[in-house]
Amino acid sequence: MEVVPRKTTIREVAQAAAVGVGTISRVLNSSSQVSRETRERVLETIRRLGFRPNAQARRILKRRAEMVCFLLSNRDFLHPFHARILQGVESYASGLKQHVLFAALHYSPRTPPDRIDLPPVLQEHGLIDGLILAGTIYPNLLRKIESIHMPFVAFSNNVVGMSDEQQFDQVGFDDFNGTLHATRYLIGKGHRQIVFAAGDISYPWLRRRFEGYRQGMRENKLKAVLIAARSPQSFVDFGQKSIGRILSRQPRPTAAVAGNDEIAYGLWRSLQRHAMKVPDDISLVGFDDREEALLMDPPLSTVRVHKEEIGETCMKMLLERLHHPRMTFSHRILPTEFVIRGTVRHL
Amino acid sequence: MEVVPRKTTIREVAQAAAVGVGTISRVLNSSSQVSRETRERVLETIRRLGFRPNAQARRILKRRAEMVCFLLSNRDFLHPFHARILQGVESYASGLKQHVLFAALHYSPRTPPDRIDLPPVLQEHGLIDGLILAGTIYPNLLRKIESIHMPFVAFSNNVVGMSDEQQFDQVGFDDFNGTLHATRYLIGKGHRQIVFAAGDISYPWLRRRFEGYRQGMRENKLKAVLIAARSPQSFVDFGQKSIGRILSRQPRPTAAVAGNDEIAYGLWRSLQRHAMKVPDDISLVGFDDREEALLMDPPLSTVRVHKEEIGETCMKMLLERLHHPRMTFSHRILPTEFVIRGTVRHL
DNA sequence: CTGAAAGCGCTTACAG
DNA sequence: CTGAAAGCGCTTACAG
DSSP: OOOOOOOOOHHHHHHHHTSOHHHHHHHHTTOSOSOHHHHHHHHHHHHHHTOOOBHHHHHHHHTOOOEEEEEEESOSSOOHHHHHHHHHHHHHHHHTTOEEEEEEEOOOTTSOGGGOOOOGGGTSBSSOSEEEEEEOBOHHHHHHHHHTTOOEEEEGGGBOSOOTTOOOEEEEEOHHHHHHHHHHHHHHTTOOOEEEEEEOTTSHHHHHHHHHHHHHHHTTTOOOEEEEOSSOSOHHHHHHHHHHHHHTSSSOOSEEEESSHHHHHHHHHHHHHTTOOTTTTOEEEEEEOOHHHHHSSSOOEEEEOOHHHHHHHHHHHHHHHHHOTTSOOOEEEEOOEEEOOSSOOOO | OOOOOOOOOHHHHHHHHTSOHHHHHHHHTTOSOSOHHHHHHHHHHHHHHTOOOBHHHHHHHHTOOOEEEEEEESOSSOOHHHHHHHHHHHHHHHHTTOEEEEEEEOOOTTSOGGGOOOOGGGTSBSSOSEEEEEEOBOHHHHHHHHHTTOOEEEEGGGBOSOOTTOOOEEEEEOHHHHHHHHHHHHHHTTOOOEEEEEEOTTSHHHHHHHHHHHHHHHTTTOOOEEEEOSSOSOHHHHHHHHHHHHHTSSSOOSEEEESSHHHHHHHHHHHHHTTOOTTTTOEEEEEEOOHHHHHSSSOOEEEEOOHHHHHHHHHHHHHHHHHOTTSOOOEEEEOOEEEOOSSOOOO
16 A cells, blocks of 8 residues: 555645645635636646645634534434434534534433543544534533533433423424324224323323323323333333233223334234234324334334434534524424324224 | 633643643643643643643644544435444444544445545545445445545445455455354254245345355255345345245245345244244244344344444454554454344254 | 744735 | 735644
8 A cells, every 4th residue: 555645735735826825725715805717726726736625724723623423322322213313413414514423421310510421522622513412311411511611402302300490402302292193193083992001101201292192082081091110121022011901901992002113013013922913903003103113014103203304403403503602592392293004993 | 601711722721830831732642751740730720720622733733633434325324233333433432532423425336436426524634534434335436535545444245346456444244154154053953945035136245145055055965045036125025025935935945044134024024914923834044133133023043243343343443554554454254143042943 | 851932734814 | 816924722842
């Protein structure tokens, strides 16, 4: 392999084009104050020399890194859900020539803010302009990030234990109306005995989903029934194990709203095993529109969350914050959408 | 919100600690040439002022960005498979205070190298030190990247149409021995009529998996049978549609090696629909150990690919390349592992 | 061991 | 419109 050649600098380009370095810089930054001939001569020289400007030097003067960090906290793994959000961040960012750094963080909600060990990106400054927080967000992390004056936007469906005064930019999606619409849809199809299979209701988003379902039942004078369990192994597991509790109820439920698609998948798999059919024996509705929804047979009717849009909106909001640091904080809640597929029977 | 305060610079720290800026820099870079008292006084001042050095300025002098880019090409979405590789890259990188930028690229194999539109990261220099290529890799992209002298490592299971002289660093996993071991396992369990359900064999990795299966059959004097289709809609779809072709064969196969877990999932789902059971009616083996493997019932016996390890190895190899630019190219093939779960019956 | 100075590769008033 | 100069926030010989 040939030795990596020393990179061409702006000075060499200036010399080759017989202009000052300032002129090269002006061409690069597409300043209007350059004559057409000069600009073209410079552009040609740049092409000929294969010159690519040094990003660091520019940044130091611009005081902008043109880079943000997508920080995923307390996740053992970048699940498809967050992967899609990241994708949304990246595609919106790259259109604006902004870059996206990926970093992961593990921390406990009980660690005092000043003892949280931030990832390397946040130990220097100038590397990134701002932060998009995804994963589980506790108050101590927020406090820590505020203490280093790093602008941020949080994907907020997993914000836990925050007081109402806590002000910051956030983007979320509409858990409540998601289950509300799903429940109304079931009722519209003639269902009256509908249960909510929740898993562990202590998650704030599951709580909101339950409330949406409850609202739907209440406005139709129907009784809400919560199927929960304390700390199940996994959502799929909870779904599998709770089908018995659902089907043995009197009167027997004709439909179940699952807290998410994984629970719905667990319910379905368990039904399969007992040679029961969806939606013939029971109708099923999920939440999230994950991969699992299409792996089911028939495919699951579920509440779609627009994950890429969440990412885009986070990025957009962060950029606004960077340009207007004193802007008041905003909290955007993106709509969810009920997707009709094959798991609901018309009674 | 308070105005973001102007960042503290090394000069201010120097003044506050009553030393020269060079000394601050030496402390920061943990040079040994600083006396204990001075170092401690400086460290204390840094803490008191909340000083975090400017990353850009350091980089410009060090000629190292301490950042690499994970470039995902020609994927509509960051699937769990690549997400796990990214995770491996990030966790290994962050331990070494290296940063990971995520970028996506779409290009055609027929675009001439000089007309490929590289993502913004690669249009400047100094932003990243090197590249980890994932996704589909055609010769024109490689040529383009070599033309800008950017060091890179490729995750190579999807390298397409490369001539043998093409030399570059690559990390892959062992497709051939994966199916070979799976096939031997089936034969060890008494199976003789075993088919390979491949989907579209034109993918190089599927080809290698088929060859591994064929080798296993040949060494036991058994006849290899390939179930393929020209351009199926999806792997799951192919699996669903080809179960009929498999079961109608004479003599009837007792086992199928699927080209990947998605195909296995499709086969399973189709069997379910016809009230047939795995492994009672037919044994099944997959490849990749994706999420789908555990979503099946019983869970799928499959060939595990260590995705995080691939990411780690890519990062490690790239770092070696950066430190030794003239090192000869290497091609590491990581072992795969056959995971026994519930889909193979002992005949 | 430490300070003062030169320099990294750019941008941006300043002066013409 | 353009060049020469100062400067961004650091690192690193150089000299003591």
